Amino acid sequence: xxxxxxxxxxxxxxxxxxxxxxxxxxxxxxxxxxxxxxxxxxxxxxxxxxxxxxxxxxxxxxxxxxxxxxxxxxxxxxxxxxxxxxxxxxxxxxxxxxxxxxxxxxxxxxxxxxxxxxxxxxxxxxxxxxxxxxxxxxxxxxxxxxxxxxxxxxxxxxxxxxxxxxxxxxxxxxxxxxxxxxxxxxxxxxxxxxxxxxxxxxxxxxxxxxxxxxxxxxxxxxxxxxxxxxxxxxxxxxxxxxxxxxxxxxxxxxxxxxxxxxxxxxxxxxxxxxxxxxxxxxxxxxxxxxxxxxxxx
Amino acid sequence: xxxxxxxxxxxxxxxxxxxxxxxxxxxxxxxxxxxxxxxxxxxxxxxxxxxxxxxxxxxxxxxxxxxxxxxxxxxxxxxxxxxxxxxxxxxxxxxxxxxxxxxxxxxxxxxxxxxxxxxxxxxxxxxxxxxxxxxxxxxxxxxxxxxxxxxxxxxxxxxxxxxxxxxxxxxxxxxxxxxxxxxxxxxxxxxxxxxxxxxxxxxxxxxxxxxxxxxxxxxxxxxxxxxxxxxxxxxxxxxxxxxxxxxxxxxxxxxxxxxxxxxxxxxxxxxxxxxxxxxxxxxxxxxxxxxxxxxxxxxxxxxxxxxxxxxxxxx
Numbered sequence: 001x002x003x004x005x006x007x008x009x010x011x012x013x014x015x016x017x018x019x020x021x022x023x024x025x026x027x028x029x030x031x032x033x034x035x036x037x038x039x040x041x042x043x044x045x046x047x048x049x050x051x052x053x054x055x056x057x058x059x060x061x062x063x064x065x066x067x068x069x070x071x072x073x074x075x076x077x078x079x080x081x082x083x084x085x086x087x088x089x090x091x092x093x094x095x096x097x098x099x100x101x102x103x104x105x106x107x108x109x110x111x112x113x114x115x116x117x118x119x120x121x122x123x124x125x126x127x128x129x130x131x132x133x134x135x136x137x138x139x140x141x142x143x144x145x146x147x148x149x150x151x152x153x154x155x156x157x158x159x160x161x162x163x164x165x166x167x168x169x170x171x172x173x174x175x176x177x178x179x180x181x182x183x184x185x186x187x188x189x190x191x192x193x194x195x196x197x198x199x200x201x202x203x204x205x206x207x208x209x210x211x212x213x214x215x216x217x218x219x220x221x222x223x224x225x226x227x228x229x230x231x232x233x234x235x236x237x238x239x240x241x242x243x244x245x246x247x248x249x250x251x252x253x254x255x256x257x258x259x260x261x262x263x264x265x266x267x268x269x270x271x272x273x274x275x276x277x278x279x280x281x282x283x284x285x286x287x288x289x290x291x292x293x294x295x296x297x
Numbered sequence: 298x299x300x301x302x303x304x305x306x307x308x309x310x311x312x313x314x315x316x317x318x319x320x321x322x323x324x325x326x327x328x329x330x331x332x333x334x335x336x337x338x339x340x341x342x343x344x345x346x347x348x349x350x351x352x353x354x355x356x357x358x359x360x361x362x363x364x365x366x367x368x369x370x371x372x373x374x375x376x377x378x379x380x381x382x383x384x385x386x387x388x389x390x391x392x393x394x395x396x397x398x399x400x401x402x403x404x405x406x407x408x409x410x411x412x413x414x415x416x417x418x419x420x421x422x423x424x425x426x427x428x429x430x431x432x433x434x435x436x437x438x439x440x441x442x443x444x445x446x447x448x449x450x451x452x453x454x455x456x457x458x459x460x461x462x463x464x465x466x467x468x469x470x471x472x473x474x475x476x477x478x479x480x481x482x483x484x485x486x487x488x489x490x491x492x493x494x495x496x497x498x499x500x501x502x503x504x505x506x507x508x509x510x511x512x513x514x515x516x517x518x519x520x521x522x523x524x525x526x527x528x529x530x531x532x533x534x535x536x537x538x539x540x541x542x543x544x545x546x547x548x549x550x551x552x553x554x555x556x557x558x559x560x561x562x563x564x565x566x567x568x569x570x571x572x573x574x575x576x577x578x579x580x581x582x583x584x585x586x587x588x589x590x591x592x593x594x595x596x597x598x599x600x601x602x603x604x605x606x607x608x609x610x611x612x
Contacts, residue, residue, distance in 0.1 A: 046541070049392075052541060070398050070399060076396070085393050097309060100303075100305055
């Protein structure tokens with residue numbers, strides 16, 4: 001079972017927003033979609049969901065294009081956070097709509113999750129806070145029981161408790177390999193520890209498709225304290241400096257081989273400590289120069 | 298009420314607004330009927346609510362005090378076409394529909410089916426209520442007579458007129474994306490149809506064809522019906538290609554801007570210069586409609602230029 005995006009392109013007002021987007025997505029995967037503001041992340045989702053008519057390309061599920069077999073789209077879930085119809089409805093009314101579209105919509109679980117998060121079913125969607133709306137969106141996504149779930153900036157402007165709740169629910173949901181998530185964010189920290197893969201949009205194209213496990217297996221983040229203030233050549237050549245504070249250096253080495261290890265230890269550092277490697281470190285160290293990605297710190 | 302899930306979804310979505318339209322229609326009819334029953338008493342020239350001679354003819358009946366097909370039903374059809382299609386766009390329900398897994402073709406025809414099921418039911422109920430009010434409420438000493446020829450013809454003609462008015466607002470709501478300008482556009486066009494029907498009547502009765510008044514009416518109705526069906530099918534074809542990035546713009550299909558402009562200019566020139574005896578009226582109508590149409594259809598760009606000019610002047 002896979003969802004395949006093939007050659008998807010969309011122009012708006014004669015401007016190419018996304019061009020020739022290709023990727024595959026399987027249940028059990030959490031994919032992060034990153035890119036600078038306005039790069040076309042939401043347009044990609046809207047085009048995938050048939051809100052926008054694509055100039056070229058298609059989305060297919062298990063080999064069937066959703067343009068030809070629209071029923072396949074019921075396996076794909078997306079709530080547009082900017083443009084959705086939920087505003088005027090009360091939370092108890094929403095299952096009537098989603099139940100008519102998603103054949104496996106679980107109304108009991110929907111009600112239970114509303115209670116769990118202390119959301120009043122009688123509240124109007126538009127009266128909810130931003131965080132509550134994000135929770136309702138996620139609850140609808142999960143209870144739709146769609147196989148492929150798209151979340152557009154699900155953590156945007158939320159407090160740490162709600163962010164944790166959302167992240168936990170997403171992780172729990174993919175545990176049985178029946179569902180997959182595609183999560184967009186312009187903040188890499190959000191996707192850290194959540195995504196298996198990261199797609200990077202740049203200049204309207206999919207610039208990279210990273211498997212984070214592979215990258216993490218090769219890379220290391222090291223904190224070093226050297227005897228003098230001169231940065232040795234081995235560090236300049238083999239690593240990316242993340243931070244320099246006096247004689248304390250924090251470096252990321254994207255391809256940490258035994259040879260590099262030997263060279264570093266040959267410097268006889270006063271301190272040599274491996275630090276946890278974040279997604280942001282990886283991008284900063286390896287990819288910032290060719291991604292044009294704006295680091296957030 | 299509806300067996301198919303897509304129809305149930307449409308019903309769920311639109312039942313409130315359709316119910317509101319039905320209520321408004323019934324209320325309007327009730328007030329109209331009671332006012333007619335009240336005013337007839339003051340008219341000492343007649344004791345007939347209905348002209349007996351006319352109601353027995355195979356012609357639509359629309360008398361001073363009683364109309365066999367209420368104008369409120371025409372308004373209900375006009376309003377329904379406007380709101381059912383436009384509200385889905387304005388409230389972003391189209392986003393949900395387009396990702397629902399139902400084909401756009403099914404969505405379109407289901408929306409039409411649900412709306413017309415309600416309108417037909419409203420036609421029957423409202424007409425029955427109206428007739429009952431007259432039957433019970435006709436003052437003592439007055440007569441209220443109905444006959445199948447007048448009733449059936451009125452109902453048929455009224456239903457076709459409703460269908461046509463519905464098709465106009467329905468189609469306009471597919472191509473126009475702004476609420477205020479949409480209402481102005483369809484209201485203006487609907488009003489202009491009075492002038493256009495006059496032109497048609499002239500062509501059919503005094504121009505090439507020399508038809509009688511009744512014949513011209515039936516030919517007009519058939520053309521009206523065909524035009525409505527064309528609008529439904531054309532609307533279905535356009536709906537298939539509706540891309541929501543133009544939500545909130547005047548024209549949801551930017552490629553239609555030039556054709557709409559040409560049709561608008563020709564139509565307005567024809568309406569305003571048809572009965573004129575000199576060519577000056579045609580030229581004035583053409584120039585004014587060309588200028589107005591350009592300003593209306595290209596106004597976002599003109600608005601931007603105006604703001605830029607003002608900022609330059611202030612800066």
